[in-house]
Amino acid sequence: MIENLLLGLSTAFTPMNLLWCFIGVLLGTIIGLLPGMGSSTGVAILIPLTLTVEPVTALIMLAGIYYGAQYGGTITSVLLSTPGEAATVVTTLDGYQMARRGRAGAALAIAAIGSFFAAIVSLLLLAGLAPPFAELALRFGPQENLAVMVLALVTMVAFSGQSRTRAAAMATVGVLLACVGVDAGTGEARYTFGNINLLSGIPYIEVVIGLFAVGEVLHQIRVGMAKPIRAGFRDLMIRRQDVRDSAGAIGRGSLLGFALGCLPGAGTTLASFIAYGVEKRVSKNSKQFGRGAIQGVAAPESANNAAANANFIPTLTLGIPGGATTAVLLGALTVYGLQPGPLLFAEEPDLVWGLLVSFFIGNVILLVLNLPLAPVFAQLLRIPYGYLYPIILFTSFVGAYAIDNNFFSVWVVFVFGVIGYGMKRFDLPMAPLVVGVVVGALFEKALVQTSAIEDGNLLMIFTRPIAVTILALAVLLMIGPALMRRARALLGPTRPREDREDEETHV
Amino acid sequence: MTIQSHPPRHAAHLVLYGGLAAAGLAVAASAVGYRIFVEESRIGPGFLPLVARLLLAVLASVLLVKQMRAPRAEQEPSHEDVDHTGRTTEQRTRVLRRVFALLFVTLLAVQYLGIVLAFGLLVLVISTWLEGRRPLPAVLMSATSAAAMYVVFAVFLRVPLPTGVFGF
Amino acid sequence: MRALSIARTGLAAMCAVSLALGAAGCGASGSDEEIAAAAPAPTGDVTMVVPFGAGGGSDIAGRAMADGLVSSTPRLNINVDNRDGGAGAVGYSYFLAKAGSPNYLLATETSLISLPLSQDVEFSHRSFTPVVKIGEDYTLLVARKDSPMDTCAEAVRQSRTRRVLAGISGAAGPDNIVFSLLERRTGAELDRVPYESGSETLAGLLGGQVDLASLNPSEVAEQLEAGDLKALCVFGDQRYDYPELAGIPTAREQGIDVSFAQFRGAIAPGNVHPKAAKFWVRAARRYIDSRAYRDYIRSEYLQPKVAFGKDFAQYLRANEALVAEVLHK
Structure with missing residues (x-):
């Protein structure tokens, strides 16, 4: 394994490669700053640029673009509460609150550090455990996927800050929205009202932009403009204490993200949401979650990066793309005349290891570039809101159009912008709705497949040990806190907490 | 920090949750139209919509009941709630309505003006008319943002942005 | 629920408005194409x-054709x-709205035939102008290496006595057609x-x-080369020539009369100027003669069965009849 790593390092570490990687990170970050332009779009757009260089160099540059684009999305999530893609939605919850408290620089820095650490962890795991993990991933059938989706929905509801009933209601609305479009089981069109754009379902990136970017702008106008933040430069820098506080969150996020990322199709979004949920439960600082807890940024950011790397396990060992971006990268590999599949490790070791090491290099460059730049980016918040909000609307709508070059996306953003504003007014949480939309489609697919495999008997899922374990975890998350409360209530007199929790409103 | 918004009134919440519950039940019937089970008792296209709708109806009813039981703390804003730009709640609501209308008009204008010009004008109109920025910097700001958008999307990313009568 | 119905009525209203105004928003309006309509060349x-x-x-096919057409036709982008x-x-529905325009092509395949037969869509293959069929693709029936089934005949036999599960990609896609044909012709149950x-x-x-x-x-x-999977048969009318696939028998050799080819090719929008249709067919002929074409066919293991213009249209009609045998709305 060490030999392999050295082989990779020796192919990757040339000044030329580092330069290209640098360019990739820079371009990727710029693309990621635009709403709707996630890492997969970024990679797809910039692939032609890489065709002019050697395959290894091109891969390193692509890795740079990839991480850059991801980080760009984090930047806008933190500064403007406008996530570019679903994987960074959860970062807005605490990242944006940190920014409003003048801690934008720290939030951005911890995201870069978390991603960097996750990259190292996942690289080592990838190098050492790719084959057994691939084996394990294959045992994950629809039944297990179904259990994971249930877990994802339950996590989101169980850990949402305010009323659980409201969170559950919103997650349900999300699942309902996901039902629009062609049904996975029969290919029938549902709730499309003859509109061809709805055949592919309600597009979730547009939903995210609408709810978070446009909804937030409208809400800010209503509650009174956010003041430009005039934090001193020192406040923007990350403190040693911040890193110490986040270490546990980063570690847990990385491992959790890696495990979820191994599953084909489970994806980085789930990883980020579940990591946030788990961290909220585990962290000593859990009261601060939703109000600007640095762990609330560190955990999901580490998790989505680790998951993105782990996505390469099914890609490289089985030839099955683990996520949207890996699918595009897989396409890029074939452009260089490489056939990804079970034999790639054996036949092209220098390339595979070069690729793995290039992830590492991409992250190093990202850290080097963005740690000093984080406070600079944070200066964006000094623009008076009177200018900033029309410009956010501008980028949101143009970015939405650019997703599919389709004006339909623009109307979707508009409609969900209005809905997002309404939800803020009525204090309904938006993150569960997004999870519902993302998970809903996967959930239904797993449901249909399980039903087909088990010949219509869904209860057969309880004969699968992995699925049962995951479901048990979900039940525990659901009733665990209530049991704890019950236990505490028996031990000593306390005020009825549940009701209070429901009346709590958030700003 | 931002000023606490006044939560919508008790009654509005009741209407929202009641509406959600009623609509959930009423429209659940539509899911039956898409078969709930297909042959050999497999999950059909109507299954998840039906389950989700019923669940939503239940959840909304729970919220409705909770809301009805909640103390009717109807604290109308007695004092003037002024934000740092010196606007009252009423003024802010007016601005919001105007932004909403402007945004809708902008989207409709895209086909005549092109997306870049339409939104460039939106930035200009909002910053001068609604936000009281001085004209010259506002013109500069909106022109710069429009140019930047054009360069990034149309030139660099080669996105075929909707163009208007002016050809850009 | 109310949020959803608001979204719905909202969306519907938006669509209505934008359609009325002729925006390219929600539906098939395509007024922007009228200027380019009926032009004889792109x-x-x-x-x-x-x-x-x-x-x-x-x-992959679309990009290969785009690159190939560009390099074999001057001044084309x-x-x-x-x-x-x-x-x-x-x-396809988006493409339907481009009728008359010489500036559009679509990388087509079997869903051009199967979608109109299985779903409520507004197009059929007659709505478009066939340009070229660049090749055909057969599917292999594959199983894991440790599967008790070694041939397609064996698979059919076992399916009559025990539950055999078959994975298909897309509920109404080509896989479903192949399996439906198999069931219809052999009495297998998958x-x-x-x-x-x-x-x-x-x-x-x-x-x-x-x-x-x-x-x-x-x-x-x-996966075949690595030995993780084995191919039971190919649903084609003849064996593949590629050395790594030549050992796979056809279903017919095993006594099962099922052959189904998926096609790949390019179509132009409907109602294009006759000269524009000729332009594309000529460009396609040059591409088919190029090295880039042969490389593409080889890398994707396609059968280089080519048809242009009218011949392609005739092929589509025959294909439609075959698919209609198993698919119905």
Whole structure:
């Protein structure tokens, strides 16, 4: 394994490669700053640029673009509460609150550090455990996927800050929205009202932009403009204490993200949401979650990066793309005349290891570039809101159009912008709705497949040990806190907490 | 920090949750139209919509009941709630309505003006008319943002942005 | 629920408004194309519409054709535009609105035939102008290496006595057609598990969730070579010539009369100027003669069965009749 790593390092570490990687990170970050332009779009757009260089160099540059684009999305999530893609939605919850408290620089820095650490962890795991993990991933059938989706929905509801009933209601609305479009089981069109754009379902990136970017702008106008933040430069820098506080969150996020990322199709979004949920439960600082807890940024950011790397396990060992971006990268590999599949490790070791090491290099460059730049980016918040909000609307709508070059996306953003504003007014949480939309489609697919495999008997899922374990975890998350409360209530007199929790409103 | 918004009134919440519950039940019937089970008792296209709708109806009813039981703390804003730009709640609501209308008009204008010009004008109109920025910097700001958008999307990313009568 | 119905009525209203105003928003209006309509040759950039996402077989074909046409035709520039969704329906419906324009092409495949037969869409293959069929693709019936089934005949036999699960990519896609034909002609009974894509089906097969899958050679070549999977038969009228696939017998050799080819090619919008149709056919002929074409066919394990213009249209009619045998709304 060490030999392999050295082989990779020796192919990757040339000044030329580092330069290209640098360019990739820079371009990727710029693309990621635009709403709707996630890492997969970024990679797809910039692939032609890489065709002019050697395959290894091109891969390193692509890795740079990839991480850059991801980080760009984090930047806008933190500064403007406008996530570019679903994987960074959860970062807005605490990242944006940190920014409003003048801690934008720290939030951005911890995201870069978390991603960097996750990259190292996942690289080592990838190098050492790719084959057994691939084996394990294959045992994950629809039944297990179904259990994971249930877990994802339950996590989101169980850990949402305010009323659980409201969170559950919103997650349900999300699942309902996901039902629009062609049904996975029969290919029938549902709730499309003859509109061809709805055949592919309600597009979730547009939903995210609408709810978070446009909804937030409208809400800010209503509650009174956010003041430009005039934090001193020192406040923007990350403190040693911040890193110490986040270490546990980063570690847990990385491992959790890696495990979820191994599953084909489970994806980085789930990883980020579940990591946030788990961290909220585990962290000593859990009261601060939703109000600007640095762990609330560190955990999901580490998790989505680790998951993105782990996505390469099914890609490289089985030839099955683990996520949207890996699918595009897989396409890029074939452009260089490489056939990804079970034999790639054996036949092209220098390339595979070069690729793995290039992830590492991409992250190093990202850290080097963005740690000093984080406070600079944070200066964006000094623009008076009177200018900033029309410009956010501008980028949101143009970015939405650019997703599919389709004006339909623009109307979707508009409609969900209005809905997002309404939800803020009525204090309904938006993150569960997004999870519902993302998970809903996967959930239904797993449901249909399980039903087909088990010949219509869904209860057969309880004969699968992995699925049962995951479901048990979900039940525990659901009733665990209530049991704890019950236990505490028996031990000593306390005020009825549940009701209070429901009346709590958030700003 | 931002000023606490006044939560919508008790009654509005009741209407929202009641509406959600009623609509959930009423429209659940539509899911039956898409078969709930297909042959050999497999999950059909109507299954998840039906389950989700019923669940939503239940959840909304729970919220409705909770809301009805909640103390009717109807604290109308007695004092003037002024934000740092010196606007009252009423003024802010007016601005919001105007932004909403402007945004809708902008989207409709895209086909005549092109997306870049339409939104460039939106930035200009909002910053001068609604936000009281001085004209010259506002013109500069909106022109710069429009140019930047054009360069990034149309030139660099080669996105075929909707163009208007002016050809850009 | 109310949020949802607001969204719905809102959306519907938006669509109505934008349609009324002729925006390219929600539906098939396409007024922007009228200027270019009926022009005899493309002016400016051409768009190759791919009705599936980036990275799949259609995308690879679309990009290969775009590159090949550009390099064999002077002063031509083609941009690829992925319009995926609804198992191809979104892309084809979008293309329908480009009627008359010489500036559009679409990378077509079997869903051009299967979608109108299985779903409520507004187009059929008659709505478009066939340009070229660049090749055909047969599917292999594959199973895991430790499967008790070694031939297609064996698979059919076992399916009559026990439950055999078959993974299909897309509920109404070509895999479903192949399995339906198999059932109709042999009395086999296969329980289908719908997956979303070829790669997902492959994962399901490797993971032991399903017993069989019908996949294109390019999707399983690696796994066959590595010995993880075995090919039971090919649903083609003759064996493949490629050395790595030549050992796979056809279904007919095993006494099963099932052969189904998926095609790949390009179509132009309907009602194009006759000269524009000729222009594209001529350009396609030059591409078919190029080295780039041969390289593409080889890398995707396609059968180089080519047809142009009218011949392609005739092929589509025959194909439609075959598919209609098993698919009905």
